Amino acid sequence: MSGLQVAIGESTLAAYLLALARTAGFVLVSPPFNTRTIPAQVKAGVAMALALPLTGAMAAGSPDLTSRALLLQMVAQVVMGLALGFFVLAVVVLLQTVGDIFDAVGGFQMSMSLDPLLLVQTSVLGRLYQLLAVTLLFATDGHLLVLQGLARSAGAMPVPVLSWNQVAQVVTADVAGVMAGAVEIAAPVMATMLVADVALGLMSRAAPALNAFTLGFPLKIAFTLLLVALMVARVPDALARLVEQAVELGLNLSGG
Secondary structure: OOOOOOOOOHHHHHHHHHHHHHHHHHHHHOOOOOOOOOOHHHHHHHHHHHHHHHHHHHOOOOOOOOOHHHHHHHHHHHHHHHHHHHHHHHHHHHHHHHHHHHHHHHOOHHHOEEEOOOOEEEOHHHHHHHHHHHHHHHHOOHHHHHHHHHHHHHHHOOOOOOOHHHHHHHHHHHHHHHHHHHHHHHHHHHHHHHHHHHHHHHHHHHOHHHOHHHHHHHHHHHHHHHHHHHHHHHHHHHHHHHHHHHHHHHHHHOOO
């Protein structure tokens, strides 16, 4: 006998396919794998690698390899992975929304352009905060917390038993939390820019010859850049808190 022969039981292979379905859905929407910068081969390799440690947790409830129940469970696993990945995506979108708010109140809104990676319109500071969030997610070991939550969700609910109503409620609450969190983080800058607008209005009222509104655009841009530089220091702490909340939402959805 020559060569290497590897024997894999049908139950183990079925469990691996279930785990692969969940990790594939997770990688499909979770940053940074949801952009065009990551080749499809790399996404597939990451999904296959993440599925290996989850195979043991999936083995308990895995059906026969040739049964129709396996296909139905794989569809449910994909939905579960998409939901878990969406929670991580919401964290990055929240910080991107903060940058978009800064653009709106600071005068950068006219500089929106097409993002070639996501194929959507994005602003300058919004794109900056998005890249910063993804970078800090790996720099602060937040990705390890996310992967730990993915593994715990597989152990808590190897066979997803979810209702569309439950998924819709959790996702809706998460989206509402994204908007509320973005406004909360951007509130100091919004309040400061409101005071600056009021001051420019009073200045133009007191001295119309100064044409304060013409000078207001460069002054607001410079003021916004200063405030954004000060707000960047708060991003790591905010990101860590948001990642913990995203993992907790995923565990609550999976019964963990």
